[in-house]
Amino acid sequence: GVHSEADSPPKYLVTGLSGGKARPCSPRKKPEEEEDDEDDLKAVATSLDGRFLKFDIELGRGSFKTVYKGLDTETWVEVAWCELQDRKLTKLERQRFKEEAEMLKGLQHPNIVRFYDFWESSARGKRCIVLVTELMTSGTLKTYLKRFKVMKPKVLRSWCRQILKGLLFLHTRTPPIIHRDLKCDNIFITGPTGSVKIGDLGLATLKRASFAKSVIGTPEFMAPEMYEEHYDESVDVYAFGMCMLEMATSEYPYSECQNAAQIYRKVTCGIKPASFEKVHDPEIKEIIGECICKNKEERYEIKDLLSHAFFAEDTGVRVELAEEDHGRKPAIALRLWVEDPKKLKGKPKDNGAIEFTFDLEKETPDGVAQEMIESGFFHESDVKIVAKSIRDRVALIQWRRERIWPALQPPEQRDPGSPDKARGPPAPLQVQVTYHAQAGPPESEEPEADQHLLPSALPASATSLACECRPPGSLSPHARCRPGPQA
Numbered sequence: 432g433v434h435s436e437a438d439s440p441p442k443y444l445v446t447g448l449s450g451g452k453a454r455p456c457s458p459r460k461k462p463e464e465e466e467d468d469e470d471d472l473k474a475v476a477t478s479l480d481g482r483f484l485k486f487d488i489e490l491g492r493g494s495f496k497t498v499y500k501g502l503d504t505e506t507w508v509e510v511a512w513c514e515l516q517d518r519k520l521t522k523l524e525r526q527r528f529k530e531e532a533e534m535l536k537g538l539q540h541p542n543i544v545r546f547y548d549f550w551e552s553s554a555r556g557k558r559c560i561v562l563v564t565e566l567m568t569s570g571t572l573k574t575y576l577k578r579f580k581v582m583k584p585k586v587l588r589s590w591c592r593q594i595l596k597g598l599l600f601l602h603t604r605t606p607p608i609i610h611r612d613l614k615c616d617n618i619f620i621t622g623p624t625g626s627v628k629i630g631d632l633g634l635a636t637l638k639r640a641s642f643a644k645s646v647i648g649t650p651e652f653m654a655p656e657m658y659e660e661h662y663d664e665s666v667d668v669y670a671f672g673m674c675m676l677e678m679a680t681s682e683y684p685y686s687e688c689q690n691a692a693q694i695y696r697k698v699t700c701g702i703k704p705a706s707f708e709k710v711h712d713p714e715i716k717e718i719i720g721e722c723i724c725k726n727k728e729e730r731y732e733i734k735d736l737l738s739h740a741f742f743a744e745d746t747g748v749r750v751e752l753a754e755e756d757h758g759r760k761p762a763i764a765l766r767l768w769v770e771d772p773k774k775l776k777g778k779p780k781d782n783g784a785i786e787f788t789f790d791l792e793k794e795t796p797d798g799v800a801q802e803m804i805e806s807g808f809f810h811e812s813d814v815k816i817v818a819k820s821i822r823d824r825v826a827l828i829q830w831r832r833e834r835i836w837p838a839l840q841p842p843e844q845r846d847p848g849s850p851d852k853a854r855g856p857p858a859p860l861q862v863q864v865t866y867h868a869q870a871g872p873p874e875s876e877e878p879e880a881d882q883h884l885l886p887s888a889l890p891a892s893a894t895s896l897a898c899e900c901r902p903p904g905s906l907s908p909h910a911r912c913r914p915g916p917q918a
Contacts, residue, residue: 474502476512476554483548483563485512490566496634501563503547510547513562515634517551528560528633534608535633542597544619544630567619567630572674575620576681584712585770587678590627592742594618594671597629599733602664608632609663613670614652615677650694651684651704655725658695665727668736672722673704679715682706701725713755714741721831735830740823747771748816750824753786758832761792765824767803767817777810789825796822 474484481504488500490511501512520528535546545565552561572590576582582590601608610632617631654669656662673684684704685694697704703723710716718741724730736742740750753764767785769775785808789799800818804811 478548478550478561478563483510483512500566503563509566511564511566513564514552515560515562517558517560531608531633532562534604538600538604538608538632540597540600541626542593542628543600544628544632546632549633562633564630565628567621567628569620569622571620572615572618572627572678576615576677580681582678582681584715587675587715588742590618591671591675591678592737593627594629594674595733595737595742598667598671599737601629601632602667602733607664610667610670611657611662612649612652613667613674614649615674616649618674650691650698653698654727655699655701656727658699663727664733665730668722668730668733669724669727671733671736672719672730675715675722676704676706676710676719679712679719680706680709682709698725713753714751717752717755717831738827740820740827743823745771746816746820747773747775748813748820750820752824752828756828756831762788762790763825763828765789765821767820775810775813775816777813789821791825791829796825 472486472488475487476485477483484502484504486500486502489497490500491498495516497514499512499514501510502508503510532546532549536548538546544567547563547565549560549562552559598610598613601610610629612631612634613629617629619628619630620626621628652670652673654662654666657666676684684706685697687705688694688697701724703720707716707719707723710719718731718736718739721729721731722736731739743749747770749768749770751766751768753766756763765787767787785803787799787803797814797818799821800809800814803809803817804814809817
């Protein structure tokens with residue numbers, strides 16, 4: 432049904448929204464006395480059932496939504512009261528939105544912005560759709576990147592892990608819930624804990640309906656298949672990769688392009704954003720690259736990403752690629768970091784990174800870990816932790832080689848491998864201790880991210896047709912796309 436916010440005088444005055452109490456309005460109070468009460472706020476609208484109040488405090492404004500501060504009178508918790516423009520929704524679109532919104536109301540997860548209620552409003556003759564959601568006061572990933580410019584690897588890893596947990600929760604519902612418009616603008620930071628939550632769920636349907644003849648998402652974060660409207664959960668993996676790229680570089684993907692048409696040509700031709708080449712960490716670059724593949728069958732799945740050694744829960748030891756793996760040689764260069772000595776039983780030899788070569792055909796994680804113990808890098812009691820860190824990394828590399836590289840190589844170059852291949856004795860472990868800028872004591876926690884910034888407005892679409900952005904070696908925007916190995 433249609434809820435109408437009351438046009439009659441509000442039922443409540445709210446004293447001091449943060450932890451304050453509401454009381455019934457007193458008709459006997461004089462106007463001049465009300466003006467003296469600076470801390471008292473009048474509710475300018477209520478939901479039909481009276482549970483939610485709206486205050487005339489605007490928190491943010493986007494291309495088709497305005498967010499006000501609100502209050503849940505059942506819990507006395509502040510909420511976000513979002514008003515969305517109702518731009519001639521068709522009956523089918525309206526029904527689709529209602530079905531999605533009903534499903535979202537029941538969702539509860541630490542990394543998903545809570546969705547409380549929705550209704551259609553016709554207050555004062557103005558038609559709109561109202562959503563009531565959890566209030567996020569510390570800004571978005573976008574506002575964080577604008578303020579701090581550089582994100583520490585530890586923070587990037589933690590926040591990406593939380594985003595993935597939220598996406599896994601959505602994708603494992605019945606039926607699966609696909610966000611379809613994931614980007615740094617709608618990933619919110621919670622002030623008290625510094626954790627992140629995915630927001631703006633349910634807006635994809637309304638966004639498409641509101642902008643006739645336009646696509647459903649944000650071009651810079653849209654997988655190629657979204658333009659055809661034949662897509663599944665992997666579009667969220669693609670968008671996650673673009674979010675991670677923006678987090679790693681503080682640069683908006685495809686910022687070298689001037690308009691959506693240029694972005695469309697690059698995306699559908701499989702040309703990665705220019706900022707992709709600015710990612711220096713080979714492991715982060717590999718993850719992003721496998722998320723933003725043009726072919727959705729080649730992308731990671733969310734569960735694969737969560738089991739990726741990069742996103743593993745902190746054990747104090749982390750093994751990463753020391754250089755990019757091209758899948759051709761059995762020996763891989765790895766780097767082992769001691770990130771938290773307190774999580775180890777013994778005392779590591781030093782605070783440097785241990786760089787070593789691991790032969791996939793001749794060595795085992797347990798054997799290499801034992802050699803590190805015997806070389807004095809770790810205490811014997813930590814052999815299991817070290818071996819597990821190496822094993823997780825090696826398993827991921829082998830999984831990736833089996834899944835990705837055969838598809839990218841011409842048939843004549845593929846090595847079917849032989850189970851009877853003779854294995855020589857393992858070479859002695861070559862270990863080099865290096866000192867990097869990040870080496871040293873464990874990183875201190877990121878300072879409180881509670882910036883009290885307004886939620887970012889949705890970015891306006893660029894309309895300039897001024898340039899054809901073609902980095903050296905890229906296809907002409909008018910050239911035909913030809914399948915080939917991904918860069």
